[in-house]
Amino acid sequence: MSAKNSVNISFSVNGENFDDVTVPTRQHLADYLRSQGLTGTHLGCEQGACGACTIEMDGVAVRSCLVLASQANGSSITTVEGFDDEVMQKVKNNFLKHNAFQCGFCSPGMLMTTKEIISSKKKLSRDEIRSEISGNYCRCTGYQSIVDAIEESINEIN
Amino acid sequence: MKAPDFSYFEAQNIEDAIKYKSEDDEAVILAGGQSLLPALNMRLSSPSCLIDISKINNLNEIKIEGDFINIGALATHSDVMNNDLVREKYPCLVDILKMVAHAAIRNKGTHGGSIAYGDPAAELPAFAVAMDAEIVLSGLSGQRIVNAKDFYLGLFETDLKSDEILTAIRYPFLSHNQHLIFDEVCRRHGDYAMAGLMAKVELDQSKINNLDLVYFATGDKPNVAQNTARLVIDNGYDYEKLKKSLASEIDFAGDLNSSSEMKLHLATILINKILNKLER
Structure with a gap:
C-alpha cells in the first residue's frame, strides 16, 4: 500500500548506518526493520500486548510496533540479530539447555527482555523474573523453562 | 492492524507545536505514543497529522x-x-x-x-x-x-x-497525616484494570478524618465517589450500603473485561481492600 506521506530519516541498526532513508509516516518501526530483512523482530499483536517485537532503542527496551519509523530519526537501534556478544551467547545457550525456545515466536522478545534484566545487574527471584517477563506472551505456555533459562543466566553472568 | 495515513511534523520547540496544532483541528500530539499508536493501529482514530513533541528539550524535568x-x-x-x-x-x-x-x-x-x-x-x-x-x-x-x-x-x-x-x-505534597492508598483488580499484571481505586485518606490518630475516593476503569472518566466516602467515614465498611451508594453515584460502564454489575461489585470490595491496607 502506498502512502501519500513520507519522511526521510537517518539512524543506525545493529551498528549499520541507515542514512536519509525514506519511510512512510504511517509505518511502524517493526515493519520497517522487517522490510530490510531483519525478520528476527516478530509481530504478534501490533498493540503492545505480546512483546514479540521488543527491540532496544538508545539503550532501553521498547515495543517496535508502538514506535513509528519516523520517530527513530537520530537513534541507535539494536535488534535480536545485533545481540551476539559473549553475554548473549550464554543467554542463548541457557535458553537451548532449558528448552526455552519452543515454537520460537516469542523468543526474540524474551531474549531482548532478558538482555534488559541482565543489564540491570539485579539478582531477581523467580517471582520477580515472572514479573519482568509479564509483558511477553508465550503461547506455548513454556514459561517454566523460560524462567529456568533466565534464572540460570542471571546466576551465571551477574 | 496498520495505522491509517497521516502527515508527521517533528516539533523542535513548544511554540512550533502550539502554532501547528492551532492551525489544524485534526492534528494530534504524539509524545511516547504508547496509547496513541495502538489506537491508530486498530484504526480507532485517524488524525490528519501527528505533531511529535518527543524531541523537545527540557519537557521531561x-x-x-x-x-x-x-x-x-x-x-x-x-x-x-x-x-x-x-x-x-x-x-x-x-x-x-x-x-x-x-x-x-x-x-x-x-x-x-x-x-x-x-x-x-x-x-x-x-x-x-x-x-x-x-x-x-x-x-x-x-x-x-x-x-x-x-x-x-x-x-x-x-x-x-x-x-x-x-x-x-x-x-x-501529602501532609504527614495524609496517605494515598490504591488497589485494583486486573486479569493479568500490567493489563488495564477491571476496576481500580485511588483513596486519599486523612487520619486523626487512627480515625479517618477525611476521605477521597476516585475510581478508574469504572465509567467514562475518573469517578469521584463523594457520598460513598462520607458513608465509609461514618459507618465503616458495609457491603450492601456502599454498593447501593456507589450505584447511585457512578454510572458504571461495562467493557470487554467486566460487566457494569461486576465493576460495581469490585468497586465495593475495593473499599474493603483499601481499609485493610490502611490498618497494616
Missing part, C-alpha cells in the same frame, strides 16, 4: 516547585519511577506506575501523555484527581492551570483546547 512536585509532560514512566525526588516524596506513585503496563512500554510512555489522553481505565488520571493535581497547559495566549478534577469532562474528553498542549503536572 522533574523538580520541586514550592509545595509541589512538578513532573514535566515528557518524563517517561521509567523516568518517574527511577527519580530520587519521586521515590522520596511520592513512593506511592512508584508503586502505582509498577501497575502501568510493562517495562518496555514504561520506557517510552510519558506521564503527560497518560494524563492528557484521559483513558478512563488508566491509573494516572485517577491519581491526579485524587491528589488534587494542577495540570499546566500552554497555548497561543500563554499558560493556564486547571485542577485535575475539572480537567476530565467525559470519555477521552478533556478541557484541553485545540491550541493547547499539556506541558507539566504539579502534585501537592
